Amino acid sequence: MFAFTVKRIMQAVLVMLIISFIGFAIKHNFGDPVRELVGERITPEERAQIRDQLGLNDPFVIQYGRFLKNAVHGDLGRSYFFKKPALDVIVRKAPATLELVMTSSLLIVLLSIPLGIYAAIKPKRLFSRLVMGGSIIGVSMPVFLTAILMIYLFSVELGWLPSFGRGETITLFGVWETGLLTWDGLKHLFMPSIALSSIMLPLFIRLIRSEMMEVLESEYVKYAWAKGIRPWRVWFVHAFKNTLLPVITVGGVQLGIMVAFTILTETVFNWQGMGSMFIESVERADTALMVAYLVFVGFIFVLVNTAVDLIYGLVNPQVRVAGRK
Amino acid sequence: MKFTSLKSAGKLSLTLLAIIVSAMLLAGCAGEEKKEPAKKAEATTPAKAPEKVVLKLAMDADPVSLDPHVQLSGGMLQFSHMVFDPLIRWTQDMKFEARLAEKWERIDDLTMRFHLRKGVKFHSGNELTAEDVVFTMERLKKSEDYKGLFEPFAGAKAVDDYTVDLVTKKPYGLVLNMATYIFPMDKKFYSGVDDKGKPKDAIIKTDYSYANTHESGTGPYTVTYREQGVKNVFTRFADYWDKDSGNVEEIVLTPISNDATRVAALLSGDVDFIMPVPPQDLNRVETTDGLQLVTMPGARIITLQMNGKRNPALANAKVRNAIVYAVDNVGIVSKIMKGFATPAAQQGPKGFVSYVPELQPRYDLEKAKKLMKEAGYENGFECTMISPNNRYVNDEKIAEAFVSMVSKIGIKVSLKTMPKAQYWDQFDAKVADIQLIGWHPDTEDSANYTEFLLMCPNKETGYGQYNSGEYCNPKVDELTIASQTETDPAKRAAILQEVEKILFEEAAFVPLHWQNLSWGSKGNMNTKDVVNAMNFPYFGDLVVK
Numbered sequence: 108m109f110a111f112t113v114k115r116i117m118q119a120v121l122v123m124l125i126i127s128f129i130g131f132a133i134k135h136n137f138g139d140p141v142r143e144l145v146g147e148r149i150t151p152e153e154r155a156q157i158r159d160q161l162g163l164n165d166p167f168v169i170q171y172g173r174f175l176k177n178a179v180h181g182d183l184g185r186s187y188f189f190k191k192p193a194l195d196v197i198v199r200k201a202p203a204t205l206e207l208v209m210t211s212s213l214l215i216v217l218l219s220i221p222l223g224i225y226a227a228i229k230p231k232r233l234f235s236r237l238v239m240g241g242s243i244i245g246v247s248m249p250v251f252l253t254a255i256l257m258i259y260l261f262s263v264e265l266g267w268l269p270s271f272g273r274g275e276t277i278t279l280f281g282v283w284e285t286g287l288l289t290w291d292g293l294k295h296l297f298m299p300s301i302a303l304s305s306i307m308l309p310l311f312i313r314l315i316r317s318e319m320m321e322v323l324e325s326e327y328v329k330y331a332w333a334k335g336i337r338p339w340r341v342w343f344v345h346a347f348k349n350t351l352l353p354v355i356t357v358g359g360v361q362l363g364i365m366v367a368f369t370i371l372t373e374t375v376f377n378w379q380g381m382g383s384m385f386i387e388s389v390e391r392a393d394t395a396l397m398v399a400y401l402v403f404v405g406f407i408f409v410l411v412n413t414a415v416d417l418i419y420g421l422v423n424p425q426v427r428v429a430g431r432k
Numbered sequence: 433m434k435f436t437s438l439k440s441a442g443k444l445s446l447t448l449l450a451i452i453v454s455a456m457l458l459a460g461c462a463g464e465e466k467k468e469p470a471k472k473a474e475a476t477t478p479a480k481a482p483e484k485v486v487l488k489l490a491m492d493a494d495p496v497s498l499d500p501h502v503q504l505s506g507g508m509l510q511f512s513h514m515v516f517d518p519l520i521r522w523t524q525d526m527k528f529e530a531r532l533a534e535k536w537e538r539i540d541d542l543t544m545r546f547h548l549r550k551g552v553k554f555h556s557g558n559e560l561t562a563e564d565v566v567f568t569m570e571r572l573k574k575s576e577d578y579k580g581l582f583e584p585f586a587g588a589k590a591v592d593d594y595t596v597d598l599v600t601k602k603p604y605g606l607v608l609n610m611a612t613y614i615f616p617m618d619k620k621f622y623s624g625v626d627d628k629g630k631p632k633d634a635i636i637k638t639d640y641s642y643a644n645t646h647e648s649g650t651g652p653y654t655v656t657y658r659e660q661g662v663k664n665v666f667t668r669f670a671d672y673w674d675k676d677s678g679n680v681e682e683i684v685l686t687p688i689s690n691d692a693t694r695v696a697a698l699l700s701g702d703v704d705f706i707m708p709v710p711p712q713d714l715n716r717v718e719t720t721d722g723l724q725l726v727t728m729p730g731a732r733i734i735t736l737q738m739n740g741k742r743n744p745a746l747a748n749a750k751v752r753n754a755i756v757y758a759v760d761n762v763g764i765v766s767k768i769m770k771g772f773a774t775p776a777a778q779q780g781p782k783g784f785v786s787y788v789p790e791l792q793p794r795y796d797l798e799k800a801k802k803l804m805k806e807a808g809y810e811n812g813f814e815c816t817m818i819s820p821n822n823r824y825v826n827d828e829k830i831a832e833a834f835v836s837m838v839s840k841i842g843i844k845v846s847l848k849t850m851p852k853a854q855y856w857d858q859f860d861a862k863v864a865d866i867q868l869i870g871w872h873p874d875t876e877d878s879a880n881y882t883e884f885l886l887m888c889p890n891k892e893t894g895y896g897q898y899n900s901g902e903y904c905n906p907k908v909d910e911l912t913i914a915s916q917t918e919t920d921p922a923k924r925a926a927i928l929q930e931v932e933k934i935l936f937e938e939a940a941f942v943p944l945h946w947q948n949l950s951w952g953s954k955g956n957m958n959t960k961d962v963v964n965a966m967n968f969p970y971f972g973d974l975v976v977k
Contacts, residue, residue: 138853144637146504147884148580148874150894151860157576161638187638188496189660255692262700270700271693272686377688377697379662387661387689390822392853 111420119413126405127178127398131171134394139163140187143391161187174398183399188391193399197381202283203273204369204380210287210300211365215308223315227323228342230316239316242309250368254302254375261298269295271377303372307361314357318350359415363408484681485976487957488703490694494664494687498655499643500615501635504577504874510968514666514683515555516615516649517972519546519565520608522876524964526783528608532560532616532650541603541919542586546611548594553671554618556648562590567619569598575635580894581613581874584916603917605924609875618648652972653683661687666971678962678974698723698952704976705959707969709950711772711825717952726960729774730949730967731781732872734824735885736817736834736942737901743815743865746901750807752939757800758841759834761944762793768829773945778932779871779885780878781946783965785921786928787878791936793943800841812842817866819847820855824870825947831868834942859900867900870947876966878928882912886940903940 141157149157158164162173174184186193226235245253262270273286274295286292322328323346331341369382377383381400388396495511496503513521519533533546552560569588572578584606586599598607622633622643632642647655650673653666666683686703688694691710697703699720709717709725718725738755740747762775775793780786804810819831828849835845845866850858859867873880888904889896895909911931918924935941949967953959956977962970 138851138855139857142853142856144503146577146874147898148504148578149576150580150897153576157637185638190497190636190639190644255696258693258696258700262702263696266700270696270702271688272702374690375693377686377690377693384661389853390689390851 108420112417115413115416115420119409122409123402123406126409127175127402128171130398130401130405131174132167133401134398135167135170137394137397138392140392140394143393144187178402183402184395186388186393186396186399188388188393188396193396194403196384196396197400197403199284200379200381200384202285202380203378204366204373204382206285206287206296207299207303207369207372207378207380208362208365210296211304211307212362214300214304215311219308219311219315223312224319224342224347226312226316227319230320238312242312245305245309246313248305250302250306250371251375253305254298254372257298257302258375268298273379299372299376299378302376303365303368306368307365310361311354311358315350315354318353319346322346322349366404485679486682486684487680487705487971487974487976489683489685489971490688490697490703490706491685492687492689492691492694492708494661494685496660497644498647498658499635499641500617500649501571501575501578502637502644504581506967509966512615512649513651513968514653514971515647515651515655516617517651519611519614519616521612521970522964522966524961526876526965528612533611536608536611538919539597542600544598544607544611545591546596546598548596549673550594552650552673554621554648554650555654555669556618556621557671558618558620558648560616560650561593562596563593564616564619565596565614566590567622568614568617571617571622571633571635572614576637578613581610585610603919605916605919605921606875606877609877612876616650621646621648652677672972674972677972678976680971680974680976683971695952704957705951705953707951707967709952711770714770714772714950722955723952724955724959725950725952726963727772727948727950728963728965729781730872730947730965731784731876732824732870732947733776733779733781733881734773734827734830734868734870734944734947735779736944737867737869737885737899737903738942739862739865739867739901741902742862743813745807745809745813746815746865748807748809749938750803751809752942754800754803754807754809754841755838755843756939756942757794757796757803758838758843759942759944760795760837762795764830764833765945768826768833769945769948772948772950773825774948775945776943778936778943779881780873780928780932784876784878785925786932788929788932788936791932797840804841809842812844814844814846815865816863817845817847817868818855818858818864819849819868820852821849823852823855824868827868827870830944859898862900862902869898869900871898878932879912879915882908882931882935886935887912901941903938905934905938905940908934908940 139154139158141154141161141163145154145157155164162170177184181194183193185191186196189196222238226238229235258270261268272295273292275289275291276284276286277288278284286296328341328346331345336345369380370386371382372378373380373383374386381404385397385400388400491507491510493507495507496505497508498515500508500512500516502508512518518531520528520536521531523529532549532552534549536544536546539545546565548560548562548565554560566588569582569585572582573585573587584600584602584604586601589597589599591597598611600607624632626632626642628640630642634641634643636644652669652672652674654669655664656667657663657665664685666685668681688697691713694706695710695713695717698706698717714725714727717723738746738752745751765771765773765775774781777791777793778786778788804812817831817835819827821828831847831849835847838845848864858864859869869885871881871885883895884898886899886903887895887909888906889899889902908931911927915924915927915931918927949963949965951959951963951969958975962973964970
C-alpha cells in the first residue's frame with residue numbers, strides 16, 4: 108500500500124508539473140500584459156522598463172523556475188489587474204463558482220434519476236418521449252444561448268428574476284461569501300444554475316435511461332420478476348442499484364467539464380466567480396492570474412483524483428495490483 | 433426499432449423547438465408593446481419617493497484604481513470626473529467650462545493664470561488651495577502615463593492661496609485642453625508615509641499603494657465601497673461645492689462586460705443606466721417605453737495604415753489613392769456599423785479646429801481602376817494585412833469588407849485577425865503591409881492624430897510612434913510641429929487644416945469612420961445633458977426626476 112501511495116503521489120506531482128508548464132508556456136506566448144496597464148502615450152522603451160520591473164523580459168526558463176519556486180511556497184504570482192496575490196483573488200472568487208456548481212449538481216441528481224428511471228420503465232409513454240425529445244434540444248443548445256434566452260424570457264419580458272449578478276450575500280466565518288442564505292441570493296442563483304445544468308442534465312437522463320433499460324433486460328431482473336417481487340422493489344433495489352455504478356464513474360468526469368462550463372455561464376450572468384474572472388483575465392492579458400487559475404483548478408482535480416484512487420486502493424486491493432501491472 | 437424511436441424523438445424535438453421558437457417570437461412581440469420595463473420604472477420610483485436617489489449604473493469596465501494618475505484611459509477619466517473634479521472641463525459643444533478654476537487668463541506666451549474657487553473642500557475636509565494644484569502637477573509629471581501629455585509644461589506655480597500659474601517650456605496652444613486633465617489631489621492627504629512605511633504619493637501600477645486604495649478629491653462623490661471588477665459604490669459628498677448640480681445621492685457601479693447581459697440588465701430594470709449600448713441593440717433600447725437612448729459622434733477614428741517600405745506598391749501615392757477610392761466607407765458605416773458611426777475622409781471630426789468641410793468620402797470604383805492603371809498596377813498586386821478582432825466595434829468585419837472591396841481593383845490581400853492581447857506587439861513589429869488602428873486624441877485636438885499616426889517615425893522624439901505605415905512627409909512634420917507652439921487659435925486652425933488637405937491628397941492613410949458613442953438609460957433622467965463626445969458623463973450633474 109505504501110509503495111502504491113508513493114507512486115500515486117509522484118504521478119500527481121508530475122501531472123501538476125505538466126499543467127503548470129503548459130499554463131506557463133501559454134502565458135509566455137500570449138502577449139504583453141503591460142499593454143493593458145498603460146496608456147497609448149507610453150513609449151516602447153518605457154514599456155520595456157515596466158516589463159523589466161515585472162520580470163517579464165527574463166528568459167522562459169528563469170521565469171518558469173521562479174514561478175515553480177514560489178508556487179511551492181503557495182505563491183502563484185500577482186494579478187496585475189487586481190494588484191493582489193493571484194491566489195487571494197481566486198480564493199475570494201471560489202465560493203461563487205462552487206455554490207453554482209453544487210446547486211447545478213444537486214439539480215442534476217434530483218431530476219435525472221427519477222426522469223431517467225421513468226423513461227426507462229415506461230419508454231412508450233408520452234411523457235417519456237417528451238423528456239427524451241427535450242433532452243436532445245438540451246444537449247445541442249450551447250450554454251450561452253440557453254442562458255441568454257432565459258434572461259430575455261424571465262428577466263426582460265416577464266420580469267420575474269434578476270438578470271445578472273449574485274444579489275445579496277452573507278459572509279460566513281469571515282471568508283465564505285454565500286448567496287444561499289438570502290432570498291435575493293437564491294433568486295439570482297436560479298437561472299445560472301439551470302443554465303449550467305442544461306448540458307449535463309439531458310446527458311444524465313439519457314445515460315441513466317439506457318443503462319437502466321439494459322439492466323432491465325438482464326437475467327437476474329427477469330428472475331426477480333419470476334419470483335413475483337413487487338415492481339418498485341425490482342426497479343429500485345435490483346435494477347437501479349446496478350445502473351448507478353457507471354453513472355457515478357461518468358459523473359466524476361463530467362463534474363470537471365462542468366467547472367469548464369461555468370466560464371460561459373458566469374460570463375453571461377455576470378456571476379462573479381472564478382470562471383468569469385478567468386475569461387476577464389484573458390481579455391485583460393492578466394497572464395499571471397490566468398496561469399494561477401489553470402494551476403489552481405488543475406491542483407484541485409489532481410488532488411481529488413489522487414484521493415479517490417487512494418481510497419479505491421484501500422477498499423479494493425485489486426486496483427493496486429492492476430496499477431502495478 | 434431503435435432507429436424509429438430515434439426518428440420519432442427527432443420529430444418530437446423539432447415540434448418542441450418550433451413551440452419554443454414561437455414562444456420566443458411572442459415574447460419578442462410583447463416587448464414591442466413596451467410594457468414591462470416602463471411599469472417597473474414607475475413602480476419603483478414613486479413608491480419610495482422620500483428615499484434617497486440611487487443610480488444603478490452598468491459599464492463595460494470599472495476604474496482600475498482609485499489613483500487618477502495610475503493610468504490614462506477612458507475608464508479612469510470617467511472615474512476622475514466623479515470623485516475628483518478638474519480645473520476646467522469640456523462642454524458638449526467642445527468649449528471650456530469653469531470648475532475648480534473660476535476664471536483664467538493668459539499672462540504671457542508661456543504662462544496661463546488660473547483663479548481658483550474659494551471654499552472648495554476635499555473629501556478629507558481639507559480646503560483646496562493653489563498648493564494642491566502644484567502638487568498635482570508634479571505628480572502628473574511623474575506618472576508614466578501622463579508625463580508625455582504634460583511634457584510641454586515646466587510646471588505649476590502658486591501665486592497665492594487661490595491663484596496658480598501653469599508655465600510651459602515653449603509657447604503652447606493646448607494649455608486649456610491640458611487643464612481639463614488636472615484633477616487636483618489633496619496634498620495633505622497624499623503626503624507622508626502610510627502605516628506600511630511606504631510613501632503615500634507613490635504611483636504604482638501593479639501592486640499595493642496608498643493612492644490605489646484611498647482617495648480624497650473635491651468631486652461630487654466619495655468612494656464608499658469598492659470590490660474591483662465586481663461592485664463600486666459612490667456616495668454624494670455632503671460638502672460638494674457645486675450645490676447647483678445633480679440629485680443622485682448614490683451610484684452603484686457594476687461592470688458588465690458582456691454586451692447582451694448589459695442590455696438585458698437595462699431592459700429588465702435591474703440597472704438604470706448603461707454604457708455603451710452595443711450597435712445591435714440600439715433600436716431595442718430606443719423603442720422601449722420608459723427608456724432613452726443617447727448617441728453622439730465620437731472622435732475615435734478607425735484607419736488603415738499602408739506600409740510603403742514593406743510593399744513598394746504602397747509607396748506610390750496613386751496606388752494609395754486608388755485604394756481609398758475603392759473603399760466604400762459610407763457603405764461600411766451603413767451595412768456593418770448599422771449607421772452607428774460617421775464616415776470619415778480626414779482625421780479630426782467636425783467640431784475640431786482642423787476640420788475641412790470639403791474633404792468628403794470619395795468612393796469611385798472607376799476612378800480607382802484608372803489610378804491603378806496609371807500607376808502601372810493594372811493587374812493588381814498581393815499584400816498582407818492584420819487587424820484586431822476584439823478591440824474596436826466590428827473590427828474584424830470591417831477588415832474583411834476592406835479585403836473584398838480592394839479585390840475589385842485587383843489587390844489580393846491576405847488578412848490575419850487576432851485578439852488585442854496579441855495584436856499590438858504585431859502592430860509595433862510592422863508585420864504586415866496594411867494594419868488597422870483606431871485613435872482618439874487625448875488632447876481633443878487633431879495635431880495629436882498626426883503626431884502619433886502619421887509623422888515620420890522617430891525614436892528620439894517619439895513622433896510617429898504608432899505610424900506602422902511609415903508614411904513620412906517632411907512638410908507634414910514641419911506644419912504639425914509649428915502648430916504646437918502656435919497660440920493664436922485662427923493661425924493654428926489654418927495650419928492643421930493644411931495638414932489634413934495634404935494627407936487627403938496623398939492618401940496617407942485609409943480613413944474609415946469615427947465611432948459613435950452611446951448611452952442607454954431610464955427615461956426619467958437628463959442623460960443627454962450629462963454626456964459628451966469624450967465619453968466621460970458628468971454623473972455629478974445627473975438629475976433623476
